[in-house]
Amino acid sequence: MDERVREHARTLIDWSARIEAGDDVVVRVGPDAHELAVAVAEELGKRDANVVTTYASGEITRAYLRAHEGDFEVDPEYERALLENADAVLTLGGGRNTAATADVPGERRQAYDRARREIRKARLDTKWVLTEHPTRSLAQQAGMSYEAYQRFVYDAINRDWEAQAEKQAKVAEVLNDASEVRLVSGTETDLTMSVEGRVAVNSAASVDYDSHNLPSGEVFTAPHATEGEVCFDVPMTINGRRVADVALRFEDGEVVDYTAAQGEDAITEVVETDDGARRLGELGIGMNRGIDRVTDNILFDEKMGETVHLALGRAYASNFPEGREDEANESAVHVDLITDVSENSRIVVDGEAIQEDGRFWFE
Amino acid sequence: MDERVREHARTLIDWSARIEAGDDVVVRVGPDAHELAVAVAEELGKRDANVVTTYASGEITRAYLRAHEGDFEVDPEYERALLENADAVLTLGGGRNTAATADVPGERRQAYDRARREIRKARLDTKWVLTEHPTRSLAQQAGMSYEAYQRFVYDAINRDWEAQAEKQAKVAEVLNDASEVRLVSGTETDLTMSVEGRVAVNSAASVDYDSHNLPSGEVFTAPHATEGEVCFDVPMTINGRRVADVALRFEDGEVVDYTAAQGEDAITEVVETDDGARRLGELGIGMNRGIDRVTDNILFDEKMGETVHLALGRAYASNFPEGREDEANESAVHVDLITDVSENSRIVVDGEAIQEDGRFWFE
Known part of the structure; x- marks a missing residue:
């Protein structure tokens, strides 16, 4: 594994989220953030923290929202319970297409967001951190080659x-x-x-x-x-x-x-x-x-x-x-x-x- | 999307898990089961069920277990709360390497399994179903071409x-x-x-x-x-x-x-x-x-x-x-x-x- 990925994971866990032994950590993994998720899991293991990985995919959100026609249930209890009992939520962004949800009707997305206020609040009450793994999709969005984009990302993240x-x-x-x-x-x-x-x-x-x-x-x-x-x-x-x-x-x-x-x-x-x-x-x-x-x-x-x-x-x-x-x-x-x-x-x-x-x- | 994937999703949700409107559904997604997960999310949306996707990766489990040297916490509350409040847990297997966890020490894995009895019990108390998306890794394990393996899988799953x-x-x-x-x-x-x-x-x-x-x-x-x-x-x-x-x-x-x-x-x-x-x-x-x-x-x-x-x-x-x-x-x-x-x-x-x-x- 690229040593820069490990340094990214350590920066995330130690400097950013201040993870301690026994912390209940939710790691939200983007479809192309797998490698960073592996490095994060390894560092969490070393620190005796607990880990639950969730899968954060724009294509899945799109499919669900487009198909869902009725009212959304307000703050489903199971998801709320996961986050209310978590100490930290680490989001590892990194998808395959930054336009994956472009054709979700706006009202649908708004209604979904409105129905999930307490779930969002529970996440924001933890030691939450949002970061991104460099992916080809993000390199494309930036108009950069993959290698140059990786350099750009790690220069921004792995610093003093x-x-x-x-x-x-x-x-x-x-x-x-x-x-x-x-x-x-x-x-x-x-x-x-x-x-x-x-x-x-x-x-x-x-x-x-x-x-x-x-x-x-x-x-x-x-x-x-x-x-x-x-x-x-x-x-x-x-x-x-x-x-x-x-x-x-x-x-x-x-x-x-x-x-x-x-x-x-x-x-x-x-x-x-x-x-x-x-x-x-x-x-x-x-x-x-x-x-x-x-x-x-x-x-x-x-x-x-x-x-x-x-x-x-x-x-x-x-x-x-x-x-x-x-x-x-x-x-x-x-x-x-x-x-x-x-x-x-x-x-x-x-x-x-x-x-x-x-x-x-x-x- | 391959129509067989959609039929797989419908069989899983209607025949297998008997999902109803309002059900709180956990979908555990293997790293290469993304396409099936998208089809499942769409069908869950149509049925007004709720969805939380978790990421089930052998490489992440391996990295965590190998790095974790102390005792495992018994049934971490946040993961238990998710599953105890869920109505159904659908596991969509499909990794990239069936030997991904081959070098995890046996005692480590056993200790981890023993520490998670109540979490497992909570999952088995739901309408849980285990299925698999055909992946190239599974085709290789079977000694079959990918196309032939897909046919094999759907013949076994999409039936009367x-x-x-x-x-x-x-x-x-x-x-x-x-x-x-x-x-x-x-x-x-x-x-x-x-x-x-x-x-x-x-x-x-x-x-x-x-x-x-x-x-x-x-x-x-x-x-x-x-x-x-x-x-x-x-x-x-x-x-x-x-x-x-x-x-x-x-x-x-x-x-x-x-x-x-x-x-x-x-x-x-x-x-x-x-x-x-x-x-x-x-x-x-x-x-x-x-x-x-x-x-x-x-x-x-x-x-x-x-x-x-x-x-x-x-x-x-x-x-x-x-x-x-x-x-x-x-x-x-x-x-x-x-x-x-x-x-x-x-x-x-x-x-x-x-x-x-x-x-x-x-x-």
């Missing part, structure tokens, strides 16, 4: 996370003390958000940093009272469909208008899921300079240095002071959109620019 | 199970009324077993017949007080190792001596698992004439017409009258061994031959 965490702490500190963030970019983006009373997370790819993605490398918070306009110029894929140049207009914290140069129907589906889907759940500042290009994969793209992303929908509880988690925006969805801030852009916090044209004040 | 059930009912009736079964074959097999007080199961590939294999096609009971000698001349693979010509000698219901022309260490591992592994858990009479050759796969081989199989270890509760299930032989293992009775052989029930040289009295 302690050092990354220290750099990010500076930005998190500023956001924690702030009231207002303004994002200005080109002629199409001028957005103002309140971050008053919110907690900025130093997302360093570890549950000990309230960070659940591997790779990570961002600082994020939960904005509210959003006003203004924003254009997301980084193209991406949402629910199997390509979207480009999504423009949103906010009034009083809610999306009141939107357009997209491509994939507008995918955006319509998202914002119509529920009330929370029209509000922002996240403002994230990408700081992982190990990720040096857009690969049309949100897990990597949103962490890229010199980008900012905003998510429609669900906010993370970690962005709220203890006891005030119920203020978090609720939604069945959490969909990130990304904008490039490397040129002609500013991130302004309480009137002071903390970043201009991609450079932070301390750089 | 009502008619098969009627034929088997005759044999089940005789065994139900019987006290003693004697098996004589060649010069090496002369075995006497009591079936007094036991229930013969007409195993017609449906939970409604207390039958949990697809394909099935056998009548089985739980013998006791076994005396004599038996040689299993059908070669097979146990825990990834080839065995041939296993000979067992029984006294007072227990194995007191054994030899094998090949793979004797695999037999040693089995009989040393626990006390119950030295006693018989099953006597089965193969009656599926749709299975016309040995393919070195127990799910198929043991159902073949003109064979008899005996299992060391765990007995099925279905072979005992209600309220007397606690008399069933208990063990962490259930390992079948097969003998050809097509020539120079008799199955004698209470002194009367019900089969001679492979032909039943009614044939």
Whole structure:
């Protein structure tokens, strides 16, 4: 086995999920993430943790959802029981076709998501981590050869996370003390958000940093009272469909208008899921300079240095002071959109620019 | 998709597992059983059942077991909770290497099996069915081309199970009324077993017949007080190792001596698992004439017409009258061994031959 796969598994288990002896671990395995799953099972065995592997296939989800015509049962007890009793849920993404679910009707998917709120909540109450095994399908999505894509992925994942965490702490500190963030970019983006009373997370790819993605490398918070306009110029894929140049207009914290140069129907589906889907759940500042290009994969793209992303929908509880988690925006969805801030852009916090044209004040 | 795969899925769900709307179904997917899993998910969706897919990989089990040096936790609560809340567990076998776990130390596997008794019991308390998707690995094990092997599998699975059930009912009736079964074959097999007080199961590939294999096609009971000698001349693979010509000698219901022309260490591992592994858990009479050759796969081989199989270890509760299930032989293992009775052989029930040289009295 490629030694980089083993290092990925160790980073996931030790740095990211902080697995301990006796932990009940669910490993969700994508159809082409088999090799990483084998390495993860080996490391879990060494640490005396327990393992249950589930199979996370887009083709299976598609077949089930398209065939299912009636109402979905709300939070089936058996699946809920598995997750409520788990200590950690490690998702090893890696499919064979990133468009596998492209022809699932949007309302069907939304209804399914809505019926599974408590199951999702149970998973998010564990030491959950989402990572991805490099597959040929993801290489294709990135427009890269398989070998080059593997290098890209392991450069982003197998790195010095302690050092990354220290750099990010500076930005998190500023956001924690702030009231207002303004994002200005080109002629199409001028957005103002309140971050008053919110907690900025130093997302360093570890549950000990309230960070659940591997790779990570961002600082994020939960904005509210959003006003203004924003254009997301980084193209991406949402629910199997390509979207480009999504423009949103906010009034009083809610999306009141939107357009997209491509994939507008995918955006319509998202914002119509529920009330929370029209509000922002996240403002994230990408700081992982190990990720040096857009690969049309949100897990990597949103962490890229010199980008900012905003998510429609669900906010993370970690962005709220203890006891005030119920203020978090609720939604069945959490969909990130990304904008490039490397040129002609500013991130302004309480009137002071903390970043201009991609450079932070301390750089 | 091959229409035979869809028919397999429908047979599994409707005839075998009797899935109903609202059922909580666990589908255990082998690494190369993906296509069948997609068809099963579609049929479950149509029937308004719920689905959780787990990933059943020999390579993952191997990696975990080899790395795990301490004691295994007994019945981890999260996995137990999943199965105790499930209505049905459908296992879709289909790996890439039937020897994937061949180098797992026997004691390690036995310790793991012993630590998971309640989890296994929870699964066996559901409408559980074990089937297999034809894979290239299984074709290789059978010494057949992939296309010919697919034909073999679907001939065995997609058939008239009502008619098969009627034929088997005759044999089940005789065994139900019987006290003693004697098996004589060649010069090496002369075995006497009591079936007094036991229930013969007409195993017609449906939970409604207390039958949990697809394909099935056998009548089985739980013998006791076994005396004599038996040689299993059908070669097979146990825990990834080839065995041939296993000979067992029984006294007072227990194995007191054994030899094998090949793979004797695999037999040693089995009989040393626990006390119950030295006693018989099953006597089965193969009656599926749709299975016309040995393919070195127990799910198929043991159902073949003109064979008899005996299992060391765990007995099925279905072979005992209600309220007397606690008399069933208990063990962490259930390992079948097969003998050809097509020539120079008799199955004698209470002194009367019900089969001679492979032909039943009614044939």
